[in-house]
Amino acid sequence: xxxxxxxxxxxxxxxxxxxxxxxxxxxxxxxxxxxxxxxxxxxxxxxxxxxxxxxxxxxxxxxxxxxxxxxxxxxxxxxxxxxxxxxxxxxxxxxxxxxxxxxxxxxxxxxxxxxxxxxxxxxxxxxxxxxxxxxxxxxxxxxxxxxxxxxxxxxxxxxxxxxxxxxxxxxxxxxxxxxxxxxxxxxxxxxxxxxxxxxxxxxxxxxxxxxxxxxxxxxxxxxxxxxxxxxxxxxxxxxxxxxxxxxxxxxxxxxxxxxxxxxxxxxxxxxxxxxxxxxxxxxxxxxxxxxxxxxxxxxxxxxxxxxxxxxxxxxxxxxxxxxxxxxxxxxx
Amino acid sequence: xxxxxxxxxxxxxxxxxxxxxxxxxxxxxxxxxxxxxxxxxxxxxxxxxxxxxxxxxxxxxxxxxxxxxxxxxxxxxxxxxxxxxxxxxxxxxxxxxxxxxxxxxxxxxxxxxxxxxxxxxxxxxxxxxxxxxxxxxxxxxxxxxxxxxxxxxxxxxxxxxxxxxxxxxxxxxxxxxxxxxxxxxxxxxxxxxxxxxxxxxxxxxxxxxxxxxxxxxxxxxxxxxxxxxxxxxxxxxxxxxxxxxxxxxxxxxxxxxxxxxxxxxxxxxxxxxxxxxxxxxxxxxxxxxxxxxxxxxxxxxxxxxxx
Amino acid sequence: xxxxxxxxxxxxxxxxxxxxxxxxxxxxxxxxxxxxxxxxxxxxxxxxxxxxxxxxxxxxxxxxxxxxxxxxxxxxxxxxxxxxxxxxxxxxxxxxxxxxxxxxxxxxxxxxxxxxxxxxxxxxxxxxxxxxxxxxxxxxxxxxxxxxxxxxxxxxxxxxxxxxxxxxxxxxxxxxxxxxxxxxxxxxxxxxxxxxxxxxxxxxxxxxxxxxxxxxxxxxxxxxxxxxxxxxxxxxxxxxxxxxxxxxxxxxxxxxxxxxxxxxxxxxxxxxxxxxxxxxxxxxxxxxxxxxxxxxxxxxxx
Numbered sequence: 001x002x003x004x005x006x007x008x009x010x011x012x013x014x015x016x017x018x019x020x021x022x023x024x025x026x027x028x029x030x031x032x033x034x035x036x037x038x039x040x041x042x043x044x045x046x047x048x049x050x051x052x053x054x055x056x057x058x059x060x061x062x063x064x065x066x067x068x069x070x071x072x073x074x075x076x077x078x079x080x081x082x083x084x085x086x087x088x089x090x091x092x093x094x095x096x097x098x099x100x101x102x103x104x105x106x107x108x109x110x111x112x113x114x115x116x117x118x119x120x121x122x123x124x125x126x127x128x129x130x131x132x133x134x135x136x137x138x139x140x141x142x143x144x145x146x147x148x149x150x151x152x153x154x155x156x157x158x159x160x161x162x163x164x165x166x167x168x169x170x171x172x173x174x175x176x177x178x179x180x181x182x183x184x185x186x187x188x189x190x191x192x193x194x195x196x197x198x199x200x201x202x203x204x205x206x207x208x209x210x211x212x213x214x215x216x217x218x219x220x221x222x223x224x225x226x227x228x229x230x231x232x233x234x235x236x237x238x239x240x241x242x243x244x245x246x247x248x249x250x251x252x253x254x255x256x257x258x259x260x261x262x263x264x265x266x267x268x269x270x271x272x273x274x275x276x277x278x279x280x281x282x283x284x285x286x287x288x289x290x291x292x293x294x295x296x297x298x299x300x301x302x303x304x305x306x307x308x309x310x311x312x313x314x315x316x317x318x319x320x321x322x323x324x325x326x327x328x329x330x331x332x
Numbered sequence: 333x334x335x336x337x338x339x340x341x342x343x344x345x346x347x348x349x350x351x352x353x354x355x356x357x358x359x360x361x362x363x364x365x366x367x368x369x370x371x372x373x374x375x376x377x378x379x380x381x382x383x384x385x386x387x388x389x390x391x392x393x394x395x396x397x398x399x400x401x402x403x404x405x406x407x408x409x410x411x412x413x414x415x416x417x418x419x420x421x422x423x424x425x426x427x428x429x430x431x432x433x434x435x436x437x438x439x440x441x442x443x444x445x446x447x448x449x450x451x452x453x454x455x456x457x458x459x460x461x462x463x464x465x466x467x468x469x470x471x472x473x474x475x476x477x478x479x480x481x482x483x484x485x486x487x488x489x490x491x492x493x494x495x496x497x498x499x500x501x502x503x504x505x506x507x508x509x510x511x512x513x514x515x516x517x518x519x520x521x522x523x524x525x526x527x528x529x530x531x532x533x534x535x536x537x538x539x540x541x542x543x544x545x546x547x548x549x550x551x552x553x554x555x556x557x558x559x560x561x562x563x564x565x566x567x568x569x570x571x572x573x574x575x576x577x578x579x580x581x582x583x584x585x586x587x588x589x590x591x592x593x594x595x596x597x598x599x600x601x602x603x604x605x606x607x608x609x610x611x612x613x614x615x616x617x618x619x620x621x622x623x624x625x626x627x628x629x630x631x632x633x634x635x636x637x638x639x
Numbered sequence: 640x641x642x643x644x645x646x647x648x649x650x651x652x653x654x655x656x657x658x659x660x661x662x663x664x665x666x667x668x669x670x671x672x673x674x675x676x677x678x679x680x681x682x683x684x685x686x687x688x689x690x691x692x693x694x695x696x697x698x699x700x701x702x703x704x705x706x707x708x709x710x711x712x713x714x715x716x717x718x719x720x721x722x723x724x725x726x727x728x729x730x731x732x733x734x735x736x737x738x739x740x741x742x743x744x745x746x747x748x749x750x751x752x753x754x755x756x757x758x759x760x761x762x763x764x765x766x767x768x769x770x771x772x773x774x775x776x777x778x779x780x781x782x783x784x785x786x787x788x789x790x791x792x793x794x795x796x797x798x799x800x801x802x803x804x805x806x807x808x809x810x811x812x813x814x815x816x817x818x819x820x821x822x823x824x825x826x827x828x829x830x831x832x833x834x835x836x837x838x839x840x841x842x843x844x845x846x847x848x849x850x851x852x853x854x855x856x857x858x859x860x861x862x863x864x865x866x867x868x869x870x871x872x873x874x875x876x877x878x879x880x881x882x883x884x885x886x887x888x889x890x891x892x893x894x895x896x897x898x899x900x901x902x903x904x905x906x907x908x909x910x911x912x913x914x915x916x917x918x919x920x921x922x923x924x925x926x927x928x929x930x931x932x933x934x935x936x937x938x939x940x941x
Binding site: 057086087102104114118152 | 535537539540543544550554632633
């Protein structure tokens with residue numbers, strides 16, 4: 001099937017007075033229609049910037065190169081006007097912090113209906129009808145009354161539901177969610193994730209769920225791409241990744257999260273720190289923290305290679321054949 | 333909303349009360365009493381004063397009577413003009429002051445906001461530098477210096493505009509006074525607006541609006557300007573007050589028959605009654621304008637309105 | 640007051656945040672100030688104006704009030720020794736301008752001192768005592784903010800007669816409001832610090848703590864804010880003098896000179912031009928120095 005979105009040699013640099021910062025380096029990624037992809041990585045791995053770039057929302061000092069093909073259009077080469085016809089209509093985004101994502105001086109109604117008016121040419125009455133229906137769909141009780149309120153009259157979870165409703169109103173083909181639950185209470189987090197799952201399945205929208213939490217995305221995604229220092233290091237179906245991670249970083253990440261089926265003593269934090277994006281190592285970025293490091297790792301960046309059908313990883317020493325209890329782990 | 337207005341109104345009343353009280357006692361504390369100054373007053377005026385201030389009664393009673401008079405709009409007699417009370421003189425000057433002040437107020441807002449938005453959108457490009465230069469002139473040159481310079485350029489050298497007078501309210505006569513009065517406020521408003529606009533344009537909700545593909549024009553007009561206006565609106569209260577003080581100079585320089593000029597002339601002629609009455613009138617006006625600004629602010633900020 | 644109050648209010652938070660916390664920081668701030676070209680230029684300009692105003696009158700052969708009957712209404716000229724020309728009464732404009740600058744600087748100095756004293760004491764007491772006292776005191780400040788207090792100064796001038804020192808004190812007495820707010824904010828932060836706790840524990844009186852421990856630690860923001868107050872005071876004085884309520888003949892100030900000059904600017908523009916030049920130089924340099932100081936101490940860019 002023709003991919004919905006195809007990133008090719010996609011690179012983002014930020015020009016700073018102290019030199020270039022490489023947020024994303026030579027990324028290749030395909031996303032199929034209806035597919036649910038999770039992007040996982042630590043903060044600073046470039047996972048958010050990567051998708052901000054697709055939306056044309058990067059800071060002014062960003063330099064983007066490569067291609068981001070959405071159908072037959074390269075999103076990186078569109079004029080402002082062409083881009084505005086895509087975002088909000090065919091690609092929508094849900095942001096991390098619902099407390100600041102909504103305009104404090106405009107009513108919810110105004111902020112919801114305007115996308116329909118701009119992109120679908122809907123009249124006010126029709127737009128309001130659809131917007132209220134969508135609010136009900138995302139689980140806002142008493143939607144017609146809430147519709148007339150201002151953001152500050154709602155709780156964080158409620159606002160995030162509004163933001164989700166706003167993103168889905170135009171029935172986009174791709175929904176990007178940038179850590180949509182990080183700023184919320186734990187009890188609300190699960191509800192919002194469930195909501196995503198329901199809505200995405202129901203509408204057939206492709207989903208990109210950006211998260212630093214492997215556990216949180218397990219239930220939603222078909223496929224997980226693990227990012228480290230601006231590159232994808234492993235891209236696997238979700239079950240494979242959880243059962244038999246191939247890249248040592250993916251494995252270390254898995255071991256660093258608490259799981260109900262394992263003793264707390266088995267939780268292992270990852271030693272060391274991610275490299276500076278202004279000064280990336282010549283070889284594998286994860287090598288300095290890796291228990292499987294060899295001279296080859298320092299000499300060159302390992303290319304993303306097929307390791308199994310449908311799985312790719314960028315590692316000279318993939319670990320997916322080791323058992324989970326392998327003593328070497330990520331520690332030395 | 334109504335509750336909010338009433339609450340604001342309730343806080344204004346003690347302010348007004350304190351202001352009137354302070355004014356009254358300043359006048360009564362004047363060395364030797366206000367009425368036996370170095371110059372003998374004409375008998376008719378002495379009669380007016382005695383009748384109005386009830387000088388035969390104790391001070392407290394005088395104060396209460398005065399307070400009652402002020403509340404009913406009676407600002408007392410002039411010490412020099414036999415035929416006009418203070419309130420009547422203010423009524424004569426008020427339309428001129430209102431036209432000049434009001435037009436200057438709106439000019440300052442429109443020019444200031446427009447320049448601020450322009451500066452924010454073209455940050456560190458030539459429109460930004462151009463407005464910054466014009467702002468700087470407004471901030472550095474006091475109005476009593478801008479006025480003669482503009483008179484010299486546009487009135488004397490170029491001969492485009494008259495250098496003074498009311499001229500039946502023709503626009504030619506209004507341009508220079510309004511420009512002088514509005515300049516400094518337009519400058520300050522544009523500085524406030526530029527700063528808050530830059531801040532708003534970097535806000536998360538603007539990123540949301542961009543992600544919605546609304547287009548730059550709609551984002552600026554609907555999403556950015558309104559929240560960015562808030563610091564500007566909170567400046568409008570003090571601005572009204574400064575505009576009033578500015579009108580003292582402007583009416584004097586351009587020979588306009590407004591309250592400001594009456595006030596200055598009365599003060600120079602030591603007409604205590606007129607000075608005191610005008611100060612009280614000004615303060616009531618300022619307090620009222622501040623109330624209007626508070627209401628305008630509530631319209632912009634739903635948090636204030638719905639609290 | 641006329642020119643800068645709003646900017647000042649807008650900067651208030653900045654200035655409040657700009658509390659320097661130690662000597663090394665002061666050195667750091669000095670380095671940053673020296674890198675600010677506008678501020679350095681302004682320091683030179685201000686220094687030049689001050690030196691001219693203080694020392695200049697000793698080097699010129701005319702004084703500010705003696706008429707030169709041989710040179711009435713003289714244009715600026717090297718020939719007759721009146722470099723800035725003379726006025727209608729034949730008084731030397733260079734001497735008058737320098738003298739007027741002296742008076743304006745003196746007003747600025749005294750009124751700033753008055754406003755700093757009132758503002759610091761008021762703000763420190765409100766912030767340190769806190770609670771209802773604080774609320775009542777700050778409410779009063781809010782109320783006074785709303786009032787056009789220059790009218791009060793005019794009222795005072797009318798009723799108590801035009802006295803230069805009353806003028807200084809009156810201007811200072813109305814310019815302390817923002818200072819009080821800044822100092823209060825700083826004090827609230829300071830009073831939680833260990834050395835204040837220690838002083839309290841050792842039984843010092845409230846007033847003693849405010850005087851010995853709070854106020855000395857407020858130097859940074861107070862200096863920055865005082866620098867921003869000076870040009871306002873100069874403008875206020877000029878404004879009052881311009882209207883005829885400030886400095887009176889035979890004394891003179893820049894505002895008085897500008898007022899006289901504006902009346903005859905078509906025939907004798909030098910009577911307006913030179914005092915205006917001095918006033919603008921003063922205001923311009925003071926404004927950039929104030930801004931530069933604030934930026935130098937502002938931790939935001941660091």
